Amino acid sequence: MRASQEDFESAMNQVKLLKKDPGNEVKLRLYALYKQATEGPCNMPKPGVFDFINKAKWDAWNALGSLPKETARQNYVDLVSSLTSSESSSQVKPGADREQQEYENLVVTSEDGITKIMFNRPTRKNAISTQMYQEIMLALKAASKDDSTITVVTGNGDYYCSGNDLANFTDIPPGGVEEKAKQSAIMLRDFVGTFIDFPKPLIAVVNGPAVGISVTILGLFDAVYASDRATFHTPFSHLGLSPEGCASYTFPKIMGPAKATEMLIFGKKLTAGEACAQGLVTEVFPDSTFQKEVWTRLKAYSKLPPNSMRISKQVIRNMEKEKLHAVNAEESSVLQERWLSDECINATMNFLSKKAKL
Numbered sequence: 001m002r003a004s005q006e007d008f009e010s011a012m013n014q015v016k017l018l019k020k021d022p023g024n025e026v027k028l029r030l031y032a033l034y035k036q037a038t039e040g041p042c043n044m045p046k047p048g049v050f051d052f053i054n055k056a057k058w059d060a061w062n063a064l065g066s067l068p069k070e071t072a073r074q075n076y077v078d079l080v081s082s083l084t085s086s087e088s089s090s091q092v093k094p095g096a097d098r099e100q101q102e103y104e105n106l107v108v109t110s111e112d113g114i115t116k117i118m119f120n121r122p123t124r125k126n127a128i129s130t131q132m133y134q135e136i137m138l139a140l141k142a143a144s145k146d147d148s149t150i151t152v153v154t155g156n157g158d159y160y161c162s163g164n165d166l167a168n169f170t171d172i173p174p175g176g177v178e179e180k181a182k183q184s185a186i187m188l189r190d191f192v193g194t195f196i197d198f199p200k201p202l203i204a205v206v207n208g209p210a211v212g213i214s215v216t217i218l219g220l221f222d223a224v225y226a227s228d229r230a231t232f233h234t235p236f237s238h239l240g241l242s243p244e245g246c247a248s249y250t251f252p253k254i255m256g257p258a259k260a261t262e263m264l265i266f267g268k269k270l271t272a273g274e275a276c277a278q279g280l281v282t283e284v285f286p287d288s289t290f291q292k293e294v295w296t297r298l299k300a301y302s303k304l305p306p307n308s309m310r311i312s313k314q315v316i317r318n319m320e321k322e323k324l325h326a327v328n329a330e331e332s333s334v335l336q337e338r339w340l341s342d343e344c345i346n347a348t349m350n351f352l353s354k355k356a357k358l
């Protein structure tokens with residue numbers, strides 16, 4: 001069942017009763033979902049650059065694109081529910097392992113045996129900044145040790161994730177671009193390594209389009225549920241790049257070398273249905289019932305015996321671990337060179353100077 005008008009109104013009241021300020025990102029998200037749920041897609045003229053507050057509100061609402069009103073209403077209710085439950089769980093067990101760490105680019109909640117890690121930069125289509133790579137690693141490490149039985153990764157807004165934040169290329173340290181490429185290769189290897197070693201069932205709830213590294217690492221997840229609005233795109237050649245996230249190994253294994261070539265070399269964008277037919281996605285749901293159906297299923301899975309699930313994951317994955325770490329190291333080292341290539345620098349500059357989009 002989808003959130004009713006009554007659920008929506010009750011969620012609006014609960015927001016007023018929140019004891020803790022949820023922070024600007026979340027408040028903007030609530031505003032945007034409220035406007036989308038009540039008025040539909042953004043219909044206001046874009047405010048001027050110096051009208052900071054209204055520009056931020058406009059950006060947040062506009063970022064929801066054509067998200068249907070019912071989905072926005074449901075997402076609003078879900079977001080309020082995650083805020084109220086994180087307040088009440090920290091009241092019930094202060095200082096215990098349910099305690100939530102503050103993240104700038106993620107919303108992490110834990111309830112019903114499920115830790116949910118939600119990418120939370122909707123105005124940037126959830127592009128992964130350098131800080132966000134670190135936060136995702138921290139959140140996964142915490143989830144591996146908390147008392148949840150399964151861990152879910154999802155996105156806030158109309159995108160699941162638009163991949164690496166291309167602005168990461170502009171933050172060059174005093175050691176120069178070579179030093180930046182070296183540090184980035186280490187960060188990438190650690191980031192992907194955290195997924196390879198994650199001990200519990202790891203599930204992706206792909207709520208919208210997914211790009212780049214957010215797609216490649218799906219090969220390291222244990223199940224991938226997708227809305228029929230989701231697409232899967234790895235435009236590495238267009239960006240002068242090469243695959244990461246172990247996709248050079250997992251994708252040919254999952255879908256066969258020819259289909260993997262179309263995605264990883266020619267940058268073919270797959271619909272959710274195509275990705276499911278090729279084995280990258282476990283199941284596709286209509287967007288209108290996506291959240292409801294997936295979370296009902298996940299809540300049931302989270303009640304299965306945790307040790308049995310962990311051990312089964314070990315049995316399924318452990319034989320591959322050494323190979324995956326070797327592939328990860330090789331992909332990261334190849335990319336360290338690619339980032340310094342003219343092909344990559346030109347493609348990135350074209351995007352950042354607004355001359356190109358995917």
Ligand SMILES: CCCCCCCCCC/C=C/CC(=O)SCCNC(=O)CCNC(=O)[C@H](O)C(C)(C)COP(=O)(O)OP(=O)(O)OC[C@H]1O[C@@H](n2cnc3c(N)ncnc32)[C@H](O)[C@@H]1OP(=O)(O)O
Pocket residue numbers: 123124125127128162163164165166167168169177180181184188211212213214235236239241244339351356357358
């Ligand atoms: C020296 C070496 C340093 C290297 C450091 C890297 C370390 C780790 C690397 C791991 C490797 C990963 C590979 C990849 O992930 S490749 C994929 C990279 N992603 C992209 O190329 C996507 C680029 N974005 C787009 O093409 C489009 O934005 C979109 C996703 C198709 C959406 O288009 P739409 O028209 O709907 O929306 P907007 O373009 O208006 O987006 C809203 C604003 O968000 C900004 N945005 C979106 N995605 C990104 C992104 N990936 N990086 C930076 N910024 C992004 C977009 O520019 C808009 O901003 P604006 O409002 O200011 O215009």
